Amino acid sequence: MNPEHYYIAAGFNLFTEERELAVLFSGEGKPYPDHQMGPSVHDYYLIHTVLDGEGVFQTGNVTQSCKAGDTFVIFPGTLFSYKADHDHPWHYVWVAFQGEAVQPLLEGIGITLEHPVLHVENTSEVYTVYERLRLSFRQSAYPRLESLEASGWLRLLLHHFGLANLHTLPELPREIPEMINRQIDRAVRWITLQFHQQISIDHMASTLGYHRAHLSKAFKARTGMSPKQYLLKVRMEKAKELLCGYLTIDQVSSSVGFNDALYFSKQFRKWSGMAPSEYRSKLRQDSELL
Structure with a gap:
């Protein structure tokens, strides 16, 4: 048993040569009361998600008490510390990673040095992703494949964080013409390839991240037809x-x-x-x- 934890488990990546996005290690642990890490600095990104219990996270000008569902992010080169509660020490999972794509990925889902903490409601679903990520590192004869698998799970994890953080993101990025055009292109491809299926315009709109009325307005401005009219046109032709x-x-x-x-x-x-x-x-x- 780790002298500072009731329970701890970790998996380590033996292939960390990916420049875009590489998971370094991932784990799960339940430390003893008042267990503290830092003040310290890492040269990689490290994310913790609290499953149970409580603790305090501190970095820069941010000091926040964290409980189940809270996720805190440690940025490379930034002083941090975190400490388990005395009466209800937390149980958390973590993942460390690095790469050229990390900063824009995090910024794109609203995670920055100024806002390094977010909350997820469905901790069981997020825990499953963490667990699959950690278990990617089977120490097999194919570490490159293990690394690819882990980076895939990490992207899915960031997707969950992005969904949890939607309420903090401004609406403006979704109104950028280039982005709208890309989404309309996707809608056109969707209809062109799936016209033989029972297409739900509501489902398509929500999948693309738009309200139906908003998508229909943008779609008509681009094509001269509503999605329903365009679908009928494709089917009839x-x-x-x-x-x-x-x-x-x-x-x-x-x-x-x-x-x-x-x-x-x-x-x-x-x-x-x-x-x-x-x-x-x-x-x-x-x-x-x-």
Whole structure:
């Protein structure tokens, strides 16, 4: 047993040559009452998430009591200290990492030297990610693969922190035209590739990080159509292509995302001015004339 902990477990990366993002080590521990680290300085980033109990974290001008769900970040080259509570010492998990991509990644989710503490509600879900990250280091014959796996789990962990920190982020970055254009491009690709599925515009909007009304407004400004109108356009144009072939009307309907062939026929008539069967007959007549 570690002389300063009731319980401690850790995994270490044997391959730390990744320049973009490399996990160094990860662990879990429950220290004794009043156990303290620092004042000290590290040359890497170190994140702790409290699972249970309490303690105090201090860095720069920040001094904060932390309890279950609180996560604190230690920045390289910055003096810090943290101490377990006397009556209810904390139980926490941690991960250390470094790399060229780290600072912009953290800043992008609202973690800075001035705001190094955040709170996550679902500690069990976050704990699972930490555990999978630590268990990536199996000390196998393939440390490079272990390192890749760990960096993937770290990115997922940062994703959780970003979601927890959304309320602290300004809305302005999401209004940058370049970002909106990228999201509209994603929506267009989504519709173009998934038109045969039962697409929910609400689901697509929430996945892209927008309210439906906001996405529809931006989408229409870019394409001249709402997402629903654009989806219908893609489906109808594809239906026209398929009606040139051997598929039945029912099969064409199903292939372009309509479960009801009668409803498909009604929509196709509105779009083209004729029923699918009429459109097909006209195509064949035109072909014979040629």
